[in-house]
Amino acid sequence: MTLLLRTLFTVKVTEVVDVTAVGITAACSVVWWLLLSAQGEEVPAAGPHLVPARKSAFCGNSILSNATLLKVSGNRVHFIR
Secondary structure, eight states: OHHHHHHHHOOOOOHHHHHHHHHHHHHHHHHHHHHOOGGGGOOOOOSOOOOHHHHHHHHHHHHHHHHHHHHHHTOOOOOOO
16 A cells, blocks of 8 residues: 555555555455355345236247347348247
């Protein structure tokens, strides 16, 4: 950190400030590691749910869009339904 501040702002920093910054960083890392849990990664799905008929229509439209894009690009791919 001393070198960074000296390079960017031409400010001389004492070792006390440098050691304090390293200590705060280490403490935050340890607290983060201790509080880290798999439960925090579980996010319930939120949003509109598609009914089967609507989902089928959406999939059909996306297949048609993909076919059109492939046709325009010159690639020939056959879709299996």
